[in-house]
Amino acid sequence: MPKQAKNPARIETVVAAFVFIGIVAVILLIALLNAPTMGGPRVMATLQTYLTEVRETAIPYMVVVGIVAIIVAFFAARELRKVWTNRRRRTELITGYAFLAPYLIVTLTFMIGVILFAFYISFNDYDIFTRPKWIGLSNYAEAFQGFTDSTKRDFLQSLYNVLWYTIIVVPIQTTLAILMAVLLNAPIHMKQFFRAVFYTPSVTSSVVITLIFVWFYLKAGYVNYFLQTSLGWVGISFEPVNWLGDPRGLIQLIVEAFGGTIPSTQWYFRGPSIAWMAIMFQNIYTTIPTFMLMFLAALQDINPALYEAASIDGASSFQMFRKITLPMLRPIILLVVVLGTIGTFQVFDQVYLATKGGPLKTSLTPVFLVFQEALGINGPINMGYASALAFILAVIIFAITFFQRRFLERGTELY
Amino acid sequence: MIDVDLKPAPVLQSNYVSQRLANFVKSTLRYLVLIAIGIIMFTPFILAMIGTFKTDLEITAFPPKFLPEVWHWENWTRVWNTDIGQGGTFPRWLFNTAFLSVTISVSQVIFCSMAAYAFARLRFAGKNGILNFMLTTMMIPGAVTLIPAYVLMTKLHLINTYWSLILPNLVAAGTIFTLTQFFKSIPKDLEEAAFIDGATHMQIFRTVVLPLARPALLTVLILQFQSIWNAFLQPLLYLNSPDHYVLNVALSIFQQQYKAQWNLTLVGAMFNAIPVILLFFIFSRYYIEGVAYTGIKG
Numbered sequence: 001m002p003k004q005a006k007n008p009a010r011i012e013t014v015v016a017a018f019v020f021i022g023i024v025a026v027i028l029l030i031a032l033l034n035a036p037t038m039g040g041p042r043v044m045a046t047l048q049t050y051l052t053e054v055r056e057t058a059i060p061y062m063v064v065v066g067i068v069a070i071i072v073a074f075f076a077a078r079e080l081r082k083v084w085t086n087r088r089r090r091t092e093l094i095t096g097y098a099f100l101a102p103y104l105i106v107t108l109t110f111m112i113g114v115i116l117f118a119f120y121i122s123f124n125d126y127d128i129f130t131r132p133k134w135i136g137l138s139n140y141a142e143a144f145q146g147f148t149d150s151t152k153r154d155f156l157q158s159l160y161n162v163l164w165y166t167i168i169v170v171p172i173q174t175t176l177a178i179l180m181a182v183l184l185n186a187p188i189h190m191k192q193f194f195r196a197v198f199y200t201p202s203v204t205s206s207v208v209i210t211l212i213f214v215w216f217y218l219k220a221g222y223v224n225y226f227l228q229t230s231l232g233w234v235g236i237s238f239e240p241v242n243w244l245g246d247p248r249g250l251i252q253l254i255v256e257a258f259g260g261t262i263p264s265t266q267w268y269f270r271g272p273s274i275a276w277m278a279i280m281f282q283n284i285y286t287t288i289p290t291f292m293l294m295f296l297a298a299l300q301d302i303n304p305a306l307y308e309a310a311s312i313d314g315a316s317s318f319q320m321f322r323k324i325t326l327p328m329l330r331p332i333i334l335l336v337v338v339l340g341t342i343g344t345f346q347v348f349d350q351v352y353l354a355t356k357g358g359p360l361k362t363s364l365t366p367v368f369l370v371f372q373e374a375l376g377i378n379g380p381i382n383m384g385y386a387s388a389l390a391f392i393l394a395v396i397i398f399a400i401t402f403f404q405r406r407f408l409e410r411g412t413e414l415y
Numbered sequence: 416m417i418d419v420d421l422k423p424a425p426v427l428q429s430n431y432v433s434q435r436l437a438n439f440v441k442s443t444l445r446y447l448v449l450i451a452i453g454i455i456m457f458t459p460f461i462l463a464m465i466g467t468f469k470t471d472l473e474i475t476a477f478p479p480k481f482l483p484e485v486w487h488w489e490n491w492t493r494v495w496n497t498d499i500g501q502g503g504t505f506p507r508w509l510f511n512t513a514f515l516s517v518t519i520s521v522s523q524v525i526f527c528s529m530a531a532y533a534f535a536r537l538r539f540a541g542k543n544g545i546l547n548f549m550l551t552t553m554m555i556p557g558a559v560t561l562i563p564a565y566v567l568m569t570k571l572h573l574i575n576t577y578w579s580l581i582l583p584n585l586v587a588a589g590t591i592f593t594l595t596q597f598f599k600s601i602p603k604d605l606e607e608a609a610f611i612d613g614a615t616h617m618q619i620f621r622t623v624v625l626p627l628a629r630p631a632l633l634t635v636l637i638l639q640f641q642s643i644w645n646a647f648l649q650p651l652l653y654l655n656s657p658d659h660y661v662l663n664v665a666l667s668i669f670q671q672q673y674k675a676q677w678n679l680t681l682v683g684a685m686f687n688a689i690p691v692i693l694l695f696f697i698f699s700r701y702y703i704e705g706v707a708y709t710g711i712k713g
Contacts, residue, residue: 039569050570079540092537095616099533100545102526103586110567110583111552111560118563128566180452186445196699197453200460203695203702204688205645207663211670211684212463215677220477222462228478240477289456293703346558349647353667367558371648374562383562390559397556 012084016077023076026105027069028062034113035061036120040129057131061120122387127380139388150265155389157267158364159396162345164272165280165365166400170340173284173291174333180288181295182325195296202289206349213282214354217243246274247359264360273362279350287343291336298332299325334408338401345397366393460688467491467682474677487678494682499672503657503665509686511654512644512661515577519584520639524632526586531594532620536606553588557648565652579653584643590635593705597631598624634705637698641691662687 035058037043043053054062083089097104122139124132146153184195201209216222224240231238249270252262262269272280302325310320326333348367351357357364357372366389372378373386466474467490469483497505533539534546564583565574573579601624609619625632650661660668666683673679695702 033570034563034567039566044570044572076541083540089539091616093539096533096537096539096542099529099537099616099620103530103549103591104545106526106583106585107549107552107588110564111555114560114563114567115555117566118559121563121566128569183445183449183452188442188445188449192699194449194453195703196696198456199699199703200692200695201456203641203691204460205647205663205691207645207647207666208684208688209459211666211680212459214670215463215466215474215681216459218475218677220475220479222479225478285456285459342556346556352647352651353670367561367648370558370562371652374565375652383566386562390556390562394556394559398554401554 012081015084016081019080020073020077023073024066024069027072027108028066030105030109030113031062031065031069033109034117036117036124036132038126038129038131118387118390121384122391124384126383127376128383129381132384135384139385140392142385143389143392150267153267154361154364154369155366155392157361158366158369160268161272161276161363162347162365164276165283165347166341166344168272168277169280169284169287169344170337173287173340174336176284177288177291177336178295178326178329178333180292181299182321184292184296185299195293198292199289201286206286207353209286210282210350210353213278213285214244217278217354241274243278244275244355245359247362249273249362250277270362273359275355275359276363279347279354279363282354283344283347283350287340291340294332294336295329298329302328330408334405337408338404341400341404342397345393345400366390460692463681464685467678467685469678471676471678474681490678490682494679494686497672499657499668501657503660505665505683505686507658508660508662508665511577511659512663512687513690515580515650515661516640516643518577519581519643520636522581522585523587523590523639524636527590527635528594528598528625528628528632529620530586530591531598532616532624534591534595535598536603536624537616549588549591553592561648561652568653574653575656575659577654577659580643580646580650583649587639590639594628594631594635597628601627630701630704633698634701637694637701638705641694641702644691 032054035054037050037053037057043049080090080093083093121132123134123136125135125138126132142152143155146156180198184191184198188194218224219240219242221243223243224238228238228240248256249262249272251269251271253274255262306324306328307320310324315323346367347365348371351363351365351368352371355363357368370386370389370393373382373389375381465482468486468488470485470487473480473483495505497503534542568574568579573582605623605627606619609623614622645663646661647663647667651664651667654660654664662683666680666687669680669683
C-alpha cells in the first residue's frame with residue numbers, strides 16, 4: 001500500500017527538520033552567550049542592550065559558529081533520517097544523545113565556548129567594560145618582554161619559579177609515594193588504619209593545610225622550634241628563619257656561603273627562594289598520599305608469582321624492587337608524573353594564601369598572575385593579557401607532558 | 416608480598432635462628448617507619464587542633480608550649496558567632512559549603528551516570544568522536560577556562576549566586592570516564608533480558624544499571640563532595656559577597672580579619688577539615704577504591 005509507505009517517510013523528514021533547527025538554535029544560543037562583546041552593567045542591563053552590542057561587534061563570530069552549527073546539524077538530521085526505520089538503532093540514537101545532552105550542553109557552554117572566547121580575547125585589549133580592541137599579538141609579545149626589560153619580568157619569573165617547583169616537587173613526591181606504597185603493601189597488621197592515617201592530608205582542603213603551615217612557618221612557629229631544639233641536641237645553634245618572607249635563593253645561598261654574590265639583575269641565577277621551597281615542602285606533604293594510593297592499587301595488581309620466582313633465584317628485596325616492582329609500576333609512574341606536572345604548573349591556593357607571590361616575586365606563579373591581571377588587583381583589569389598568559393601556560397604544559405610521555409613510554413619498551 | 420616465606424630449608428640451626436632474628440628486626444623496623452610516617456602525616460592536624468584552645472599569646476609564643484594552660488573552648492563559639500556584616504556569618508558559610516557540595520555531587524552522579532550509560536551501552540553514530548573529544552578536554556588545564564568563564568558568569572548575572580558554581584560543575588569529564596569504565600564491567604545479561612521484555616533504555620538504566628552500580632555511584636558521590644567542599648579558586652572568583660562565601664574563601668578572609676589571632680583562624684580551619692575527615696574515616700573504603708580506580712583507568 002503506497003499510502004502507508006509514504007507516511008513514515010514524511011514523519012522522519014519532519015523530525016529531522018526539527019532536530020536540524022533545534023541543534024542550530026542551541027549552538028547559536030551558546031555562541032551568543034560567549035560572543036566576544038564588552039560586558040559591564042550598561043550592556044548587560046537587558047537582553048536588548050546585549051543583542052545590540054552583539055550585532056555591532058560579534059556578527060563575524062556568529063556567522064562562523066552558525067556555519068559550523070549548520071554542518072553539525074545537517075549530519076545529525078541525516079543520521080536520524082537514515083536510522084528512523086530501524087527501531088532499535090533509532091531508540092539508541094535518540095536515547096544516546098538525550099543522555100549525553102546535559103554533558104554536551106554544559107561542556108560546550110562552559111568549556112568550548114569559553115575557550116574560543118578566551119582565544120579571541122587574547123588578541124585584544126579588553127577590560128570587560130569597553131569593547132575589545134584588536135591588538136594582534138601584542139599580549140603574547142608583552143608576556144616575553146622580560147627578556148629585554150627586567151622590570152617587566154613578572155611572567156618570565158613566574159615560569160622560572162614554577163619550573164623549579166616542578167623539577168623539585170614532582171620527583172620527590174613520586175619517589176616518596178612509591179616508597180610509602182611499598183611499605184604499606186608489605187604484610188603488616190592494621191594496614192587499613194595506617195592507610196587511612198597516611199591519606200588524611202589529601203582529604204582536607206589545601207586552604208586548611210596551607211593555613212596550618214603558614215602558622216608553622218611563623219618566625220615563632222613550630223618549624224623553627226623543631227629545628228632549633230633538634231639541632232641544639234647535636235650542638236648546632238640555629239637562628240629562627242622567617243620562612244615565608246625570605247627571598248634568598250638556593251643557589252644564591254650556596255654562592256654566598258663561598259663568599260660570592262649574585263646581583264638582583266641576575267635573578268635567574270638565584271634559584272628557588274626559601275619561601276618558595278617552604279611552599280614546595282607543604283605541597284609535597286599534601287599530594288603524596290593521593291599518589292601513594294594509586295601506586296598501592298598498582299602494586300596489588302602485580303603477580304606475586306614474579307616475586308616468588310625471584311626469591312627462589314636468590315634475589316634480595318632491593319633487587320626485586322628494582323627489577324620487578326619499578327618496571328611493573330612504569331605506567332602508573334608515567335601517569336603520576338604527568339598529573340604531578342599538570343598540578344604543579346598550576347599552583348595557586350598556596351601562593352594566594354601564604355605569600356601572594358612575594359617575597360620579591362619569588363613565589364609568583366602563572367595562574368596567580370592570570371588571576372591578578374584578570375581581576376585588576378595590581379592595576380587595571382587586563383583580560384586579554386590574562387588570557388594570553390593562560391594560553392601560553394597551556395601550551396607549555398602540553399609540550400612538557402608530551403615529552404614526558406615520549407620519554408617515559410620509550411623506557412617501557414626496554415622491559 | 417616482597418618477603419615471601421620460603422619453607423625452612425635443611426640448614427644449620429644457627430643459620431635458622433639468625434634468619435628469624437633478621438626477620439624480627441626487619442618487621443620491627445618497618446613498624447617504626449610506619450609509625451613515624453603516621454606521626455608526620457597527622458601531627459599538623461593535632462597541633463592545629465590543640466592550638467584552637469590556646470590564647471592569642473600562647474599560640475604565637477616562642478618557644479611554643481604543646482598544651483594550653485587553660486583550655487579556651489570559647490574560641491570555638493567566638494568563631495561560630497563571627498559576623499562580618501552583609502550576611503556574612505559563620506553558620507551561613509557552613510551552609511553554603513554544605514549545600515553546594517551536596518547539590519553538585521548529587522547532580523554530577525545523575526548527569527554523569529546518564530552520559531556514562533550512553534558511552535558504555537548504547538551504539539550510535541558519533542559516540543566515539545564524542546568520547547575522544549571528552550578525553551581531550553580532560554587534558555585542558557583549568558587555568559585556560561578560568562578567566563573567560565568568569566566573564567561569562569558576569570554576563571549571565573550569575574556572580575554571587577549559587578548557580579555560578581553549580582552550572583559549570585553539573586558534569587565532569589573525569590567522573591563520566593570513571594563511571595563508563597565501571598558500567599562496562601557490569602555483565603549485560605540482565606539488561607538484555609529486560610530489553611527483550613520491552614523495557615525502554617530509561618527503565619533499564621533506572622531499574623537495572625543504577626542499582627548494580629551503587630558502590631561506584633557512592634564512590635563518585637563522596638569524591639565529588641570532597642572536591643567541591645575543598646574547592647577554592649572557583650568560589651573565590653564567583654562567590655565574592657560575604658553572604659555567599661564558602662568556608663574556604665571565608666578562611667582566607669579570616670587570616671586578614673583576625674590578623675595575629677591564629678587560634679581563631681585555626682578554629683575556622685578545623686571547622687572546615689573535620690567534616691571531610693569524618694566522612695573519609697566512615698567511607699574510607701570507597702575513597703580508596705575511587706582514587707585507585709580513577710588512577711589506574713584514568
